[in-house]
Amino acid sequence: MKGSKKHCNWDSRIPAKDEGYVHVVSIPWKNQKEYWWNDICADIMDVFGLSGGRYTSHPSENKMDFYFKSEKDLQLCKILISEKI
Numbered sequence: 001m002k003g004s005k006k007h008c009n010w011d012s013r014i015p016a017k018d019e020g021y022v023h024v025v026s027i028p029w030k031n032q033k034e035y036w037w038n039d040i041c042a043d044i045m046d047v048f049g050l051s052g053g054r055y056t057s058h059p060s061e062n063k064m065d066f067y068f069k070s071e072k073d074l075q076l077c078k079i080l081i082s083e084k085i
Contacts, residue, residue, distance in 0.1 A: 021056050022069070025066045025074065025077055026064070026065050043081065055069070
């Protein structure tokens with residue numbers, strides 16, 4: 001998807017707030033409906049479990065960051081949400 005790079009940060013080496021979580025996907029709040037966020041969060045929890053195990057999540061004013069411990073989980077998350085971004 002050509003426009004996806006404007007909406008998501010796929011840089012996998014941004015320092016995380018929690019030790020060991022170094023791979024990040026950033027998803028902006030802008031132009032999204034509440035149900036869309038419910039779907040994204042539900043999909044991520046269905047695959048990776050609750051935050052604090054394989055990933056952590058950090059909301060900010062403009063986006064939510066999902067930090068993963070492994071590159072494999074980061075790639076899986078990208079695939080999981082790519083259709084919705």
